Amino acid sequence: MPSAIATERLHNQQITSAGLRRPEDVVKWLGAVQAQEYEPAKWALGLRMRDGALEREVERAFEEGRILRTHVMRPTWHFVTPADIRWLTELTAPRVQRLMATYQRQLELDADLLVRATGIVERALADRRHLTRNELGERLRRKGHALNGIRLAHVAMYAELERVICSGPRRGRQFTYALLAERAPKAERVSRDEALMTLAQRYFASHGPATIRDFVWWSGLVTADAKRGLEMNKARCIEHDGQTYWTIGPRRGARRDRRVHLLPIYDEYLVAYRDREAVPHRPTLAAVRSNDPVSFRHSLVIGGQVAGTWRTTQRSSAVMMEAVALRQLTGREQRGLREAVRLYERFLCTTVEVVT
Secondary structure, three states: OOOHHHHHHHHHOOOOEOOEOOHHHHHHHHOOEEOOOHHHHHHHHHOOEOOOOOHHHHHHHHHOOOOEEEEOOOOOEEEEOOOOHHHHHHHHHHHHHHHHHHHHHHOOOOHHHHHHHHHHHHHHOOOOOOEOHHHHHHHHHHOOOOOOHHHHHHHHHHHHHOOOEEEOOOEOOEOOEEEHHHHOOOOOOOOHHHHHHHHHHHHHHHOOOEOHHHHHHHHOOOHHHHHHHHHHHOOEEEEEOOEEEEEOOOOOOOEOOOOEEEEOOOOHHHHOOOOOOOOOOOOOHHHHHHOOOHHHOOEEEEOOEEEEEEEEEEOOOOEEEEEEEOOOOOHHHHHHHHHHHHHHHHHHOOOEEEEO
16 A cells, blocks of 8 residues: 555655646756656656646757756756756755865866866857867867866866856757856846755655655755755644654645556656655666666656566667566556556657567
8 A cells, every 4th residue: 555655745746646737847846856867857757747748848848948957966967947046056066066076186176177177168158159068078178178088077067066057958969068147047046045945845845745864865955954944944744654754835736546657767756765664665676686776767656656667678660668567466557557658658759569
């Protein structure tokens, strides 16, 4: 049976609620959406949108800059909205920069080099230029800085955390960078307290019920900040199985009667929580053999619990999906899986052939 906590999380995360209209609505509601795997991250938005959402709608929102992709929190890639990108990065970047300093020293990237390289990158992207990472590396080499591979990636991340650059529109399948001031000209700047209050409100309204440890893990902030955010929002406390959970705001939207969900890798429903009591990440046999937790695989979720994994391969005329269940599915669950596949098929606008 699904736990009460899992049921509320599914609803608040817009997985079993009526769904939001636009990709940017989903990103704003969740606060930020983990997105280092770009194609699956688009599905993470699509499955939370109203029925009939299409992949091309999410791609268009990214191309037009209605959602942006940058390093913020922990750090990893996230989708954020243009209105939120500046205050959110200003809030979380200091801790991320301290965390990255150790790696930068190992890569011989001192503060002076990072600042000079960021200035070169900023000038290279002036006048609405959009350049790939390799093209930025070429601009840096012309100025006497031979940076490539992981060192170049760290320079780009530093420039993102300094609020200089963010994602630009894709060039074919290639990602580009653009100036943050260009892609988010109306990005808000707020006080630290207001930023902390807003981030806590977004997280506990959309991801709750959740623990303080969950918010600390997700945001990268310290425990004192998490408690301060809860206090400013007058969050509600819930005791469940000896654990203290917090939530903010009323339940949002009508409920969709679905028990079976195909969640992509790094979906917020699984990766946004430090405590695993409510939704244990049970591994498949293949995951056990590879020491790979379910949270790092596409997950088949039934009744709020991980019930297996799935993966796809592209064929000439169709997408082939292999779903591996941890147990025998009931007739109702098999019908639910077929409905979940139809939603994914509609999202991709292509045929999906399933093997379970």
